[in-house]
Amino acid sequence: MRLIVQGKTDKGLVRKENEDAFCIEKDLALLAIADGMGGHASGEVASKMAIEVLTDSLKKEGEPLPQRLYSGIKLANRTIYETAQSRAELNGMGTTLTALQLDGNRLNIAHVGDSRAYLIRGGVIEQITDDHTIVSEEVAQGRMTREEAARSDMRNILSRALGIGPEVEVDIEELTVSEGDQFVLCSDGLSELVSEDEILLEVRSSKGPEIACGELVNLANQRGGNDNITVIVAHLRGENLLLRLLKFLGLIRR
Amino acid sequence: MTKIILKFKDKVLKEIPVEKELITVGRKPDNDIEIDNLAVSGHHARIFKMEDWFLIEDLNSLNGTFVNGKMIQESPLKNGDEILIGKHVLKFISTDVSTTREPEAVLKKGEASETMVIDSKVQQEMLAQISKDRSITSSGEVMGRITILEGSTDQKEYDLMERMTSIGKESSAKIRLKGFFAPKFAAFVNRSKEGYFISPASGKELRVNGEVVSGKYRLQDGDIIQVAGIKMDFNIKE
Numbered sequence: 001m002r003l004i005v006q007g008k009t010d011k012g013l014v015r016k017e018n019e020d021a022f023c024i025e026k027d028l029a030l031l032a033i034a035d036g037m038g039g040h041a042s043g044e045v046a047s048k049m050a051i052e053v054l055t056d057s058l059k060k061e062g063e064p065l066p067q068r069l070y071s072g073i074k075l076a077n078r079t080i081y082e083t084a085q086s087r088a089e090l091n092g093m094g095t096t097l098t099a100l101q102l103d104g105n106r107l108n109i110a111h112v113g114d115s116r117a118y119l120i121r122g123g124v125i126e127q128i129t130d131d132h133t134i135v136s137e138e139v140a141q142g143r144m145t146r147e148e149a150a151r152s153d154m155r156n157i158l159s160r161a162l163g164i165g166p167e168v169e170v171d172i173e174e175l176t177v178s179e180g181d182q183f184v185l186c187s188d189g190l191s192e193l194v195s196e197d198e199i200l201l202e203v204r205s206s207k208g209p210e211i212a213c214g215e216l217v218n219l220a221n222q223r224g225g226n227d228n229i230t231v232i233v234a235h236l237r238g239e240n241l242l243l244r245l246l247k248f249l250g251l252i253r254r
Numbered sequence: 255m256t257k258i259i260l261k262f263k264d265k266v267l268k269e270i271p272v273e274k275e276l277i278t279v280g281r282k283p284d285n286d287i288e289i290d291n292l293a294v295s296g297h298h299a300r301i302f303k304m305e306d307w308f309l310i311e312d313l314n315s316l317n318g319t320f321v322n323g324k325m326i327q328e329s330p331l332k333n334g335d336e337i338l339i340g341k342h343v344l345k346f347i348s349t350d351v352s353t354t355r356e357p358e359a360v361l362k363k364g365e366a367s368e369t370m371v372i373d374s375k376v377q378q379e380m381l382a383q384i385s386k387d388r389s390i391t392s393s394g395e396v397m398g399r400i401t402i403l404e405g406s407t408d409q410k411e412y413d414l415m416e417r418m419t420s421i422g423k424e425s426s427a428k429i430r431l432k433g434f435f436a437p438k439f440a441a442f443v444n445r446s447k448e449g450y451f452i453s454p455a456s457g458k459e460l461r462v463n464g465e466v467v468s469g470k471y472r473l474q475d476g477d478i479i480q481v482a483g484i485k486m487d488f489n490i491k492e
Binding site for chain 1: 440
């Protein structure tokens with residue numbers, strides 16, 4: 001299977017800096033998004049650092065991939081935390097990190113914060129990460145309804161992020177995937193302004209990931225673009241026909 | 255019981271019971287507490303609940319917000335506190351907020367809509383609370399299980415271990431339907447921290463306990479699910 005993928009980041013219409021970061025590492029089949037926070041542009045440092053440390057640790061072979069993903073994020077947390085502690089101007093910086101890594105027909109999901117990953121399958125969009133915000137914890141505990149949470153002034157307050165403490169709890173999930181599946185990763189600059197049904201419609205109706213990313217960013221900007229907007233759209237396709245035919249004929253070794 | 259008594263020059267104008275998590279104060283009529291006085295900004299301040307205390311936040315008002323004579327940007331409220339807005343006094347009365355413990359100054363403020371993390375001390379307290387709650391609700395991992403009652407599938411029982419379990423004929427479907435006419439995908443079960451949610455694939459009829467479900471439905475222990483000619487039972491086990 002091959003991954004047709006494209007990403008786009010935009011600082012939006014209000015912010016001066018773009019503190020989001022993302023990566024598409026084809027060799028590692030890794031897609032990741034990070035939304036940094038903190039004063040004096042330190043959010044930018046945190047999000048970039050998260051992506052770099054994660055990518056580097058995945059390149060080191062050895063442990064099975066889910067473990068590498070897990071320890072990579074743990075390491076990213078420690079690196080950001082220690083850097084923040086050692087330099088006054090970076091004090092208090094932090095970032096979200098949401099990563100998808102494709103390993104054959106297994107999709108590894110690793111996640112901290114309120115950036116999101118969605119799976120589009122069978123005409124339905126499903127969020128495959130839980131938001132680590134105070135309000136969503138409240139919803140999970142049944143102390144707040146989803147509607148109240150969506151309106152709450154505290155919806156931007158994270159309950160977990162990288163770089164805030166020496167340790168962080170990382171969500172690790174697995175998913176079996178197949179041809180035709182589509183994935184979307186985004187920062188809250190998109191998900192706050194564009195509903196999941198709109199994301200579904202845009203990804204399904206546009207001609208490819210690149211166009212879908214552009215349209216989604218535009219939509220968020222049309223609605224105020226009050227935060228940095230980052231989105232990655234990926235389509236999981238079967239091998240193309242020619243390749244399949246050649247393999248079938250035995251002209252290419254599997 | 256929590257209430258706010260609105261006073262002007264020692265005269266009580268109004269008593270407002272606090273029944274919401276958020277109360278806005280300002281000159282404009284869309285506020286919960288409207289104070290028609292030019293010393294008061296259109297949207298002057300808000301009082302909101304967090305955990306078991308209330309906080310007041312000044313919304314960059316022109317003349318500021320004072321709690322017990324001190325100008326504040328944001329401040330926790332205790333029983334008996336007096337909030338001065340313009341020339342009006344709002345007396346905060348609450349038997350619910352703890353008076354023994356004073357909350358630390360709370361949020362690291364940014365622009366509206368900016369992602370924030372709470373200051374570490376408060377965060378640790380809140381997180382401790384959250385993880386405590388979590389351990390109460392899920393003493394031991396909670397696992398969903400689907401048992402096939404009727405219809406043709408590759409197994410009789412399925413543990414819902416993955417983030418999402420698909421029901422269909424496609425290779426990524428854990429609950430694999432058999433038969434030529436079986437759909438690629440019939441329905442999806444999403445395991446989030448709020449619980450298990452089922453939703454039908456586009457255009458498929460899904461019934462839970464006999465009722466048609468069109469969007470996401472939160473599965474309860476013992477629910478009977480019917481889709482694509484399959485009848486199954488959903489159970490939660492610890």
